Every structure is written in structure tokens, then in C-alpha cells.
Amino acid sequence: MRPLVVTLKGLAMRYFVMVWLLCVTTAQGGETPGKYANVPQSAKSLLTALKRLDSRLEIGATYATYSTEVENFYIDMKMFVGSKEGQQYPELCFMLRNCADCYVLVRDYWSDSIRGSSAVDRYKADLWLISGRPVLWQIARTNIAGINVLLNDTPQAVDNFLKQFPDDMPKLTLLSGALIVVRDARTHKVNLVEKYFQVVAKQNGSVSKNRAKVMLDL
Numbered sequence: 001m002r003p004l005v006v007t008l009k010g011l012a013m014r015y016f017v018m019v020w021l022l023c024v025t026t027a028q029g030g031e032t033p034g035k036y037a038n039v040p041q042s043a044k045s046l047l048t049a050l051k052r053l054d055s056r057l058e059i060g061a062t063y064a065t066y067s068t069e070v071e072n073f074y075i076d077m078k079m080f081v082g083s084k085e086g087q088q089y090p091e092l093c094f095m096l097r098n099c100a101d102c103y104v105l106v107r108d109y110w111s112d113s114i115r116g117s118s119a120v121d122r123y124k125a126d127l128w129l130i131s132g133r134p135v136l137w138q139i140a141r142t143n144i145a146g147i148n149v150l151l152n153d154t155p156q157a158v159d160n161f162l163k164q165f166p167d168d169m170p171k172l173t174l175l176s177g178a179l180i181v182v183r184d185a186r187t188h189k190v191n192l193v194e195k196y197f198q199v200v201a202k203q204n205g206s207v208s209k210n211r212a213k214v215m216l217d218l
Helices: 004-027 040-057 062-081 088-116 119-152 155-170 174-204 209-217
Strands: none
Touching: 040 062, 040 088, 062 155, 062 174, 088 155, 088 174, 119 155
């Protein structure tokens, strides 16, 4: 199981660095008018891949199919973001990374729920997925919608989006979603333990306090 606290710290650091970079870009001359009018084909291909993956999720996907598509997207995304072309489009790269973060984290926990080294690890991953998967996939969809505006909408719509972008950045990140996941997972865990108490109480008339503490610590 990957430590979620470390994941959150890393996401927070990258988010604040990205905010700083965008502020510097704006201070040095602002957005170049119409700069999204001629984005490279590689960027459009990434959007197509995201839409295809999101459509697959709507009808259901196996872990194997999901993992393969996420890995393919991640490789292409990294190549674009690290290229000179990609560096000309910081907002686009920000949202592409957000999509990758969401999809990869779900893939990792999905893998743990199947291949975890112990029943406890598999239980933890299953618990996380119940709350985490729908939240993070929805955040990815929000980013996909933003990317679609930049690449396919009217110049006026793109301009409005870019003006609003600094205020919208927090809700586009995995970080905000991960915090929701932690809260919801904890709530779900407590509910599971309470149901366990009810079942055991009917059978034995009592519940071990040590057993309750172990379950809540899982």
C-alpha cells in the first residue's frame, strides 16, 4: 500500500509550484493572444485518448484494460509535457498532469485490491476505491472538459477560460479530491465496523474492544 500522506504532500508541492509558474508567466506579459489556436496534433491526440478512456469507464472496464490505457496515456503525456512544444501551453499541461494523477492513483489502488500482499492490504485498497474511484474520475472529467475548451472552443471561450483559470485551479487538482476521499473512506470504514458490531452482538452478545480498535486502525 502506498502512503497516502506522502502522496498528498507531493501533490500539494507540485500544485503550489505550478501556481507560481503561472503567476510568473502572467507577470512577464500575460497570455499570448490566440496561442491555443494552433496547438500541435500531439495535444489533440492526448485529448482523444482521454475522451476514449472516459467513455470506456462509462460502460465499464476491467483492470487490465484500464491499466493498459492509463499507461499508454501517461507515456504520451510525459513526452508532450516535457517537450518544447508542451512548455508553451502551461494550462494544458497542468490539466493533462491532473488527469494522469487521477487515473494512475486509481490504477495503483485497484492493483493493490487485487494483488495486495495481505488480506489487510487488499481490504484497505478496496475501502479506498469505494470512495476514491468515482471522485477522482470526476476530477479527471472536469479537466478533460477544460482541455476540450482550450483545443476546440471559440477564441472568446478560450480567453474567458484562461482568465478564470487561476481561480479554478484548486478544483482541478487531485489534491482536493484526495482529501474528500480520505474523509469519505473513514466514514465508510466506521459504517462497516458498526455493521460488524451489530452482527457480532446478535451472535455473541458482546464485541471485543481490542477487535474494534484493530478494525478502526486498518
